[in-house]
Amino acid sequence: MENIDLLYHARGESKFIDDLRLPSDALYAAIFYSSTGHGRILSLDLRDALLMPGVKAILTSKDIPGENQIGGVIADETLLAEDEVHYAGQPIALVVAESPECARKAVKKIKVLFDELPVVLDPREAFRKGSFIIPPRIFSMGNTSLAWDNCLVIVEGRAETGAQEHLYLETQGSVAYPTDSGSLKVTSSTQAPTAVQRAVSRVTGLPMNKIEVEASRLGGGFGGKEDQANSFAAMAALSALKLNRPVKLVLSRQEDLRITGKRHPYSSDFKLGLDSEGRILAYEVTFYQNAGASADLSPAILDRTLFHCTNSYFVPNVKATAYSLRTNLPPMTAFRGFGAPQGMFAIESAIFKAAEKMGVEPSYLQEKNLLKEGDAFPYGQSAEGCRAKESWLAALETFETGEIKNRIEKFNRENQFFKKGFAFMPICFGISFTNASMNQAGALVHIYSDGSIGISTAAVEMGQGVNMKLRQIASAIFQVSLDKIKIEPANTTRVANTSPTAASAAADLNGKALEKACNELLERLLNAAALKLKTEDKPVIINEEILLKEEKTGLKWEDLVKMAFDERMDLTSHAHHITPGIYFDKLLNQGRPFNYHVYGTGVVEVTLDCLRGTYTVDSLKAIHDSGKPLNPLIDRGQAEGAAIQGLGWLTMEEIAYASKGPLLSDSLSAYKVPDVYFSPGELDIRFLKASDNPRGIFNSKAIGEPPFMYAIGVFFALYNAIKEFRPEVRMDFTAPLTNERLLLALYSKEKNTVTA
């Protein structure tokens, strides 16, 4: 199916923020940021920087006309530091100059003196100091303390997962233009135009109706531009307002790496109890979330960790406690999976450890405990349309996992220094923003008098193919070809008060609103056709032709539109959609937060070079429940990309900070992400057959995030391979499992435990 976005991308014609042609009076901003993790600003010397030719202004917190505040969930984050800095990379001042080079040169001439304060980077240390972002969150079901007595096997342990850099190839950026009547137009590389509009309004003091925000397309977002695009747009807007000239702020890669937050590192303690047959009876888990210096979206991410702490298993007794902890790192933020991967990694670690203790394969325990229809999640909702077991069985059969196992055993018998490992990874991921009020969307549809169609929603295209999906929806309803349908950039003046393109839900939410708006217009057009044809029967449109009782009427789409226009009919429709039936009580932590769940089962196979600690991911296969996929080609690409990104998180992507807080892995030579070589030799993701989803748009299911978590299997596949070489090893559950950690696991002399 023709996807118009791809055409312009492949021709290099799609314009991203940094490609926009600016008026000749445009200025350029650059950020002066903290070099230390925590300190009081004793002095800030701007003189040399201001004297540089080409520098127009240097703005600090004192220049902010509105509020110096960009914290969306909790008001705890300044746009520009006042008297204290809380992380290395925290913006302190903005240089506005005639060129980006000039602005950056001036940044280097700013001198700051800090009174250094103690730096906390570890969430457990922050916990001991009582540095909580929000009060602890606890989800519970049943009674774990009573359940331990019935358990034959109890395992306890710790699971750690690291930060992950989004590394969207298009760095954060924004251009702000002063417009008539004291207003601003802001183009931003953001997943959330309304959030940008709110942040700009707050900082500039202008009402929201004087701020127009537009997002055409992003060169990748992955969550990194859900909340964190706000500050850079606000900086461009502030500069434009102050200087009354267009201002562009586009971060360099190094600035982006140093200033922006990542996926939250988590440290977790688990305790899992099972009966003699391997049924999980009780699970207690405590999550220490490293939130960085301010809340950002951490509370919502923390909740999603809790929502997914039992993954796709039924656990009758659960107590899950989660702490969001303030440290001296950049505010951590949304990243594909939004806390769920961290929660799921902990229970998978617990199951792996229990299997070790019981002398069974982890897959035995995984399969035994899969959710069944009607089973309760620890937050009051029960599994409906549950496809945990179905996808598991389909994976066994489709991928002939028995054969894989035999082949691997044979390989491992025959090879001394190369060992293969293999692991299953079932997933269950809830779809909806867990903040119920965010589950709303609007769509504005114009049919122009020539029959072409323009669609506006809040969905931001960032590679996930949402524009194509929206066009498909309109095309199916109006029965017109795709080339008649254009998707407009998300713009706050066309569709207002919108939710971010996030939570995998953009196609669902915006698609449903669009469906409604299109159906309203269709109804009007068909009534007009009936009038014209002087009939009581309802005409239909098939392939741009109007049919009556299955007979052609000679009327075509264009004729119908023209006629409706001449009849002075409204050819514009706006519709609003809310996800029905979802709610969540944040005091009781009970409700029905999710519209539906996505299920699937992944199988990962690796070969480990036991001399070098290097490995290849030979295959990642999965049976994935995508309902009736709206666009199988796009959905497969999403699933594959998510899985590979997940593999990176668990293996090679390691973020390192210096003890005072500055980021050490601040370039692509220090921070490795998967390249084409790393991509598994066989990446085979198939959609579960005979699935559907009446709650999704056109019976489809959301696709963006869930497949990320198949990659968790790679950790355990590698662990299994290590054990083939060194059966006695008992490794910590610490991701990323880098080559360094693998080598330590293979050769460390520490008895039975490897702490990397």
Added chain:
Amino acid sequence: MSKDSKKGGISRRKFLQGVGSGIIGSYVLTPGIAKAAEALKKNSEKLILSVPLTLKVNGKQAHLLVEPRTTLAEVLREKLGLTGTKVACNNGECGGCTVLLDKKAVYSCHILALDAEGKEVTTIEGIMKGENLHPIQQAFIDHDGLQCGFCTPGQVMAAEALLLKNPKPTRQDVLEGMSGNVCRCAAYPNIIESVLAAAEKAGSETAELK
């Protein structure tokens, strides 16, 4: 990431440090760097003079005045308005800015514009045959070899360089040829398919001509 020798060379940062402190001898001395050093030497007031440069880009001559330190990527994007070439790391690490220099792939953020003088520069804007897509562009579209599209021009140019050198690449050749280009959306399986398909199509068309 395996670093192909084609994308080696001197880092811009090192170059600037080198020029600044007069120790350029320790780096590879390209004609562009020599010219830049000369311009610096002549110019005692530390003001960096622009120097004339004639570039041949996509078959057209462009006469420019550039500061010696300017990279090819900057000239393409800012002086010539060819924004299809993306700068994603500006450090020779991601491949977003890949263009062809005499039919070989280079990171344009990583070489000086002065060093492109006298050579043929080809960018994403220069590979279409009139209104028709280049077969590699078509293959990327047909095989969904892209998602957000930001790395795509670089990927297409890397593929073009690969197929010019090796019209019948194996899968392994494709992995090597494309390994200098990061796609964070990780559309890699489809990128591999796209390149193989483009090669196959070109092969069958050549066979038909024969």
